[in-house]
Amino acid sequence: MNTEASSQYVCGIFLQGKRIFLVRTLNDDGQPDGGFHFPGGRYDERVGKAEALSYLLKRKYGFRVKILAPIGSFTSRGRGGMPSTIYPFLCHSDSRILLPTNKFQTGLVDLDDIDSTYLDPLDRIVSEKIHHYLPLYTGGRRLIKRSDSEAAEVQFYISSLLYYGGRIPNNEKRDFLALTKTDATIKQIREAYKWTLRVQGLDYNEYLDYLERKKGKK
Numbered sequence: 001m002n003t004e005a006s007s008q009y010v011c012g013i014f015l016q017g018k019r020i021f022l023v024r025t026l027n028d029d030g031q032p033d034g035g036f037h038f039p040g041g042r043y044d045e046r047v048g049k050a051e052a053l054s055y056l057l058k059r060k061y062g063f064r065v066k067i068l069a070p071i072g073s074f075t076s077r078g079r080g081g082m083p084s085t086i087y088p089f090l091c092h093s094d095s096r097i098l099l100p101t102n103k104f105q106t107g108l109v110d111l112d113d114i115d116s117t118y119l120d121p122l123d124r125i126v127s128e129k130i131h132h133y134l135p136l137y138t139g140g141r142r143l144i145k146r147s148d149s150e151a152a153e154v155q156f157y158i159s160s161l162l163y164y165g166g167r168i169p170n171n172e173k174r175d176f177l178a179l180t181k182t183d184a185t186i187k188q189i190r191e192a193y194k195w196t197l198r199v200q201g202l203d204y205n206e207y208l209d210y211l212e213r214k215k216g217k218k
Helices: 049-061 111-116 123-131 134-138 148-167 170-180 187-199 203-215
Strands: 007-016 018-026 040-042 066-072 074-078 083-092 104-110
Touching: 007 049, 007 123, 018 111, 018 123, 040 049, 049 066, 049 074, 074 104, 074 123, 083 123, 104 111, 111 123, 123 134, 123 187, 134 170, 148 170, 148 203, 170 187
Parallel strands: 007 083
Antiparallel strands: 007 018, 007 040, 018 104, 066 083, 074 083
C-alpha cells in the first residue's frame, strides 16, 4: 500500500448473478454529480474497515447488510497526483435495496456491459476485478480435472506471478490461485492473469525474457 497520505474508502459489492449494484448521488436539480460507484464512502481509520462499511451503508443508504469477505485493495492517483485507496467487501442483503429516487440513481449493471458504464476511476478497477474473478465469488470448486495442456498453462501463469514477487500484492496472488481451483474456464483464467499484470503495471514480456535468459544458462 502507498505510504503517502491518501484518501481511504470502503465500499460494498452486491452481486446478482453477473450483475452488480451501482449507485450515484443526484444534485438538487436531479442531475448526477459524477459517475456510478459502489455504495460506501470514506473510511475512518479509527474503526475496522468492515465496521466502517456497515456504519456507512446504514447511515447513507439506510440498509443493513451482511459483510461476507474483503476483495483486496486498489490505489489510483487523481488529477492532483494524490493517491486514493479503496477497500471493497463482498456483501449480501436479504431484501431488495431501495433508495429514494430523488436522491439517488441506482442500477444493476451486467458485468459484460461494464466498459460502457460511467464509473468513478477506483470503482472501475474494482468492477474489473469482479468481472475477471467472478467464478471466485459465485462459482463452485472445480470437479473435473483440467487437460494436460490447460494444467500446464495454469501452472505457467502461477509461476510467473511468483516471479514478480512483491510487485504483486499477496492477496492478488492468493486470489488468482483460488480462481484456478474454481470452475473458471481456461479463457477466464487467461483473462484474469492478463488483467492482474495490467493493473499492477507489469509486462508479460519481462517474464518471457527471464525464461529465455534462464534457458541460455543451461
